[in-house]
Amino acid sequence: MKRILSTIMGLLVLLAANAQNVTTDGLHQPVNVNDVVVTKVAYAVFSSHDSVYVNPQTGQSDTVTIDDGMATYTPEEFEVKMAAKRAAIKKLIERAKARRNAPTITPDQDWNYEGKQERSSARLYYYTYPSVDADGNPVRLSALMGVPMNTVVDDFADILMGWPWGSSLISDIKIRPSNVVIGCHVTITSNWECPTSYERNTSILGLDNFRTDTGMMLFYTRYDLLRQPCCLVILPDYEGYGLTKDRPHPYLYQELTARQCVDATRYGLALYQQKVAREEELPLDDGWKTICVGFSQGGSVSLATHKYIETNDLTDELHFAGSVCGDGPYSPVDHLQYYMTDDGSTTYPFIKTSHRKERVSMPIVMPLILKGMLDSNPYMRQYAITDFLTQNFLNTGVIDYIEAKKNPDAKDQYSTGDVNEMFRLIKETGIHNGKQILQKDSLFPFDDGDNVHGNMRFMLTEKCLADFRRLTKGEELQNDFMKDLVKALESNNLTVGWRPQKRIGFYHTTYDTVVPYVNLLKFMERQSELTYYFANEGDKPSEREGVRPPHTTENETEADVMIIDTGSTADHVPAGQDFFFFGSVTSPDYQLMKWVLKGKE
Template identity: 30%
Template sequence: MKDLKLRIIVSVLAIAAAAACHPDDSDDMNGSFVEDPAYTVISDQTYDFEEFLLDFLTDSPLASSLTDVQKILVAGLLDGYVTGLENELGISGGELGFRKVTYLYESTDQYGKKQDLSAMALWLGKLNGRRWKEISPENICLMEHYTITSDAECPSEGFPFESFINGNSLLIMPDYIGYGATSDMIHPYMNHELCAVNSVDALEAGFELFDELSAADMKTGWQTIVAGASQGGGNALAVHKYMDTRPDLSAKWNFSHSYCAAGPYSPSLTVRKYMEAGKTDHPILFPLTLKGLRDSYPEILGRFPEERIFSQAYIDSKDIIDAALESRQYTTAELNDLCIEYLKTTSDDRDLASDEIYVEDIVSDELLDSGSELYASLFECLEMNDLTEGWTPVHPIKLYYSEVDTVVPADNAFAVRDAFGTGKVTLVKGLPLEHSLSCVFWMLDVLDLY
């Protein structure tokens, strides 16, 4: 571990190429499992923790949003965390590593049909050469990933940064519909209820997978927490609601609490804030939201053709933008740039940064008209997924936010607190950082690194 910081700095500065996570063929573990399991293994491999960290900081889409200095800072913090974790677990004569199993499991899609989805399960172990010894997880962490648009970012295909914050837990991360095994389907963005169902099904299958494939057992007294940032924050709170409104399920999983960051807990509030601001630096969120809700609620928003929902500029460039979105090959940052390139048509003396676009250039005037049937239908769908009403929390909720977040306004966190009170909701005020960095620092806060 002692030379990790130097290796990362060298890689970040492009003095040398970073080594990617390429485990030996001998690390592949296609274990035997029972007849008709709740899961089907896609891949099963072990990884060195240092290589994973190095690979993330040099190649991952999220890390690309960090400056070189920020990468080095994060690397140093995580280096110390891993060293502390090794000491805590008594790792000696080897290196801390983890076993990542990607799998298929059965759930339900937005059309009410059974669908095989993909997810990953991850737990710690000790690597000593080619020998692998598994470590008993202390808890289960159901982790909801942040907003993605490329398969390279989804848990079953890549290595999300959230993988670092599980500590010694059995980490379960679903891809969601629209990524991984279902990349040919429309992602039901903002459909919190469906994502919660898919996530709990991933938890069920992932736990059975661990129980049957791992040489280690869960430690006595284990609990389940759910966590996530950005879209994952909203989905995490949706899972919390799903658990708390089903006492038997909550008891089965020894549900403890949720810790969410920068999530659209009130989708209607979030979209209304965008409309009030009149501009955004994340234009791809509109197609993601509108297409997802239109597909999820065909009798409500799906009644309207896209020609009535989107701006003329979008319709004119629809083939280009939709092809890029549906390809699952581009990150949200790349798709935001594409939207600005093709949709940014309004130019006047109003204050508009180079990376911003007016909302009126993305969606139709009819959608922005609060008196229109289209507007009412959109907000009917959004309010069906509002997590600030329709339930009473039983377990604690912890919410991390940044006051300067313009992608997911802090008002979302305040709305949850106002709805359920400080007895159940704890707010954590983060540093005044924009959305992506705020989510990164939430991850560091989970690890108590700053």
């Protein structure tokens, strides 16, 4: 049966290969920086403190920098803060001169705002740039670029300038951005979550900045002596958000989103080089490289952008090093089959997840996938959402929640967490907008405390569900709309159709029920010519699933792919927080990033 299914899927992949012909017009032409429009400039201030870290394996201790928070400021607000800091530096110098000794370089002991040690800053450029849409038509999109300001070093320079010998050292301690990060954000359903809407200053110590991957990826711009590299970060909004919030978001249209991310990067770099030429910014390091990073949808966009750069001969132009991908939907058909067949088993026999057959632990995922395909994929535009989703499920407002991103006020939009709360309310009351939701306890059969689970038997139409069941058995599909959906999904399969040349770092938790581990397993199966290194060598969950790449190494310097797969009991959202964990210099994203940037020896 598996052989039959593999044959069917292989044919579908071949049929789908030419389904999405994203235009490459203008891709290899020099970008015109005059086509970039800067819409706003702001500043991010990072706060942190030193902590003694004890390595549990070696018992050795070291001092690490712990991130405490981040806040954004207007240029005027930022200048006020910098003026206060300069005044603190002046007092430090005067006290040191009075003692007739050079000052100890610990400036954060002398300025402390709101209980935080503000050690580093970044300049944020909000800009728009030209790209193309699914039909090859011109579209203007938006992005955010974070530029390291290296204020720790600048502070040292200010202190040294207080001494006659200080000016001779300043040119030697100015630090330039070492690399470029293309930051690919997670699945969002509200416009206020997109990068160019990132103005989060309301929480205690700024900690809610860590609750979004935009905030976590902006931390790559932060400079300190311990956590390196310090990067220029480019964060595209994706079509359908930011400037284009009134347009549909082409969810999981990988090639198109990758093209738009590449355009954001090329125009962002042009803008940055213009700032360098005007001596408004420092040049990138001579050996700079570009790397893609993302989690969830961002993990697949990161891999898609990697593929797009390599298959369109942009590696040299972008100094491309590779990608870091966390818990991404790389193989969407296999992903959906997991929803249909998994009964809570994982690669760890002693762990059971809350997932059950024909259920979805984050119900908004199905409407997002279907709407994304219907809005943008050439195979799908002839169909309607009612071919796939029941009217009763549609009555819960699922499409309205997605479309609400167009509303001008954040309070009238819905994040994925907000949507979950709406489903929870419906499960409790059985009512939405005055309409009774039938069989609410069957539609939403389980609440695991984090997510309200949806039952695909009551979410999908009878014909759609029947064909999904046939798909899992390797049987012929009976409905054209389902045949075309599978073709559309397979045309976005990132596990086939190319052989990566640059390094890839994968992170995936085996406990993820939203973006299941099968996505990583299928990549390993289908990219068997690559050489794999497993960071957790003593415990390889993939082997329990029977996936043993023929080319593995115990020497990470020889590998094409590094894998961190974990049996953590964290499901999708907390797994993302673990991926970007802000309290350690060895978080998975950072560990993988450093490895990718080293390149294969």
